[in-house]
Amino acid sequence: MKLLFRLFSFILLVGLFSRPVLAETLTIAAAADLKFALDEIVVLFSKTHPSGQVETIYGSSGKFQTQIRQGAPFDLYFSADIAYPRALKEEGFAASEVQPYAVGRIVLWSPSRDAVKMTLADLADSSIQKIAIANPKHAPYGKRAEEALKAAGVWWKVEAKLIYGENVAQAAQFVQTGNAQVGIVALSLALSPELAKQGSYALIPDKLHQPLEQGFIITRRAAANPLAQEFASFIAGKEARTVMARYGFVLPGEVK
Amino acid sequence: MESAFSTADLSAIWLTFKLAAVVTAILLLVGTPIAWWLARTRSWWKGPVGAVVALPIVLPPTVIGFYLLVAMGPSGSIGHFTQALGIGLLPFTFAGLVIASVLYSLPFVVQPLQNAFEAIPERALETAATLRASALDTFFSVALPLAKPGFLTASVLGFAHTVGEFGVVLMIGGNIPDKTRVVSVQIYDHVEAMEYASAHWLSAGMVVFAFVVLLALYTLNPTGKRK
Structure with a gap:
């Protein structure tokens, strides 16, 4: 008990004094x-x-x-x-x-297939079971992804395959772990060293969304x-x- | 204000209750033998097994969420298994949530049951045995009725704890309407989208639900009396 008390006091003191005050x-x-x-x-x-x-x-x-x-x-x-x-x-x-x-720009990104020539229309393909996007309700990248899917006329075909990340990074992580085959993510994430070495991407034409x-x-x-x-x-x-x-x-x- | 709950809210409420009901049923089936063994055994394994069962109480939901996401994914062990069975992958499915919730709520069912089984006097079981009841018969005719309050507590806590799940669902759910978008996640989305009125309705509903459930539990199952 005494030892525990001393340990706590020590941690407390270190915490108090080690912070650069200014x-x-x-x-x-x-x-x-x-x-x-x-x-x-x-x-x-x-x-x-x-x-x-x-x-x-x-x-x-x-x-x-x-x-x-x-x-x-x-x-x-x-x-x-x-x-x-x-x-x-x-x-x-x-x-x-x-x-x-x-x-910003949105891209189709996939680590498991060649995404370079992929288009939004390809998402309807039955070999793609899950598509990750950010939640359109409060994540801007999700909103734009939804707009692009609607503008490309594939929304109703892919809606049942969509899974929603809390933000665009979580959407990318769903794809990175292989739980979704494709994601609509930020170009900035697809170009990051972490994701760039794992997969490929195709730019989504920016006239399809705000x-x-x-x-x-x-x-x-x-x-x-x-x-x-x-x-x-x-x-x-x-x-x-x-x-x-x-x-x-x-x-x-x-x-x- | 229009109607209190949107269709999306109602579907989230229905999904949450469905999930909690399925999980509670599975937990009673899985948890009973575990609890019985933990209550009766003198094995060295009692400590380690009890600790493993209790892990979800201590672990952050993110730990469970992270490991499940990786394990149930295409390169994980569970993922390999489910794919070999032809079920496909479990993350972002209702079945995936069920499995996660079973793990997450396991201690809330096993521990009340274990306590109830431990409280059964050894004499009652011995008497049944002298009357030539089989072990299984003893369990169903003597142990189960005596442990009834434990089952009530276990069911209520298992159900309520599953309803209250959030972190794990956020990590492996994918927020899919009618499949994985449960009430807790729906509230989070309402708040982030600044739909405070909707968030209030659902949140207040959860508070009432939790209170009623616990009140019922404490009224029907007064502790500390009639042993």
Whole structure:
């Protein structure tokens, strides 16, 4: 008992005193499609801002919007659908303008078959039993996937095969584990080192769906956080744009 | 506000009850022999087996979800087996959810049953044996009736715990209407889509359900009295 007590006290003390009290911290909530690209950008950012600590949390854009409304401690919010940060801005939750940072693309991705020449019409094929997409109800990539399937006229043929990931990364994971044969996922995920070595992809024509215009805001709670401002400028800078372009994002002010 | 529950909500409610009913039935069949063995055995294995049965109480649902997803997938052992049987793969199917829920709710059925069996006086069983009742007869005519309160508790807890499942379903369910979109997941989706009114209706329904179930259990099965 005494030993246990000492151990706890020790852990408590270490916890209390080892925290750098004055370190600048930044918590970023980001859409799941940014998983790999933003991780790289954060590494680059940390090199130029060694005193700052950046935490990134990935999930569905809709979830983060709800959480920010309820006071979640996020300093920056990167949404895969610019409509979400726009709504937050209108409601007074933003400390910055809504800044577009990229336009995303959706792709057909599969590790088990050659997806390079695959089209949406091929999804009706009986050899494909399960197709993973993000949940259209609150994940922007899921919404666009649904729009594309409808525009291609195959929705009613494939609806029964669809399985819904909580966000686009979970949809990709369903395919990666082989539990679905094909997924409609973000190009940025298909181009990530992890997925690129496992499968192939085909771009879905972007005229089949609304553009995946993505935007970010600095949240109200970070209004006085200089690190948030610095990260916002860093995202618009050359280094970050190079990374984003490598992950297949079309950047603001660029013609495809 | 329009009607309280949408068709999607009603289908989620129906699916949840169907899942819980099937799982409870299976758990009573599977759990009874396990509980009986755990209650009666003097084997060295009692400790390890009891611990394995109790694992889901301690483990995060994500651990169960992750291992099941991998094991039931095309390169997993269960996946190989089900494919060889021609059933196909289990993740994102109702059957897959049933298996996951059976594992997840196992301790909630086995432990009350084990307690009930352990409370049966040895004399009652010995008396039955002197009256030349077979072991099976003793079990059905003596042990089962004496353990009735245990069965009630086990059924209610197994059912209610399955209704309350979320993490495992989110990981291996795939959110398919009528197959894997249970009430807990439906509530999560409502909240994420900011449909708070719908989320409220379902959530309040769950609170009422849970309260009524537990109240019924405590009223019908008062503990600490009449042993």
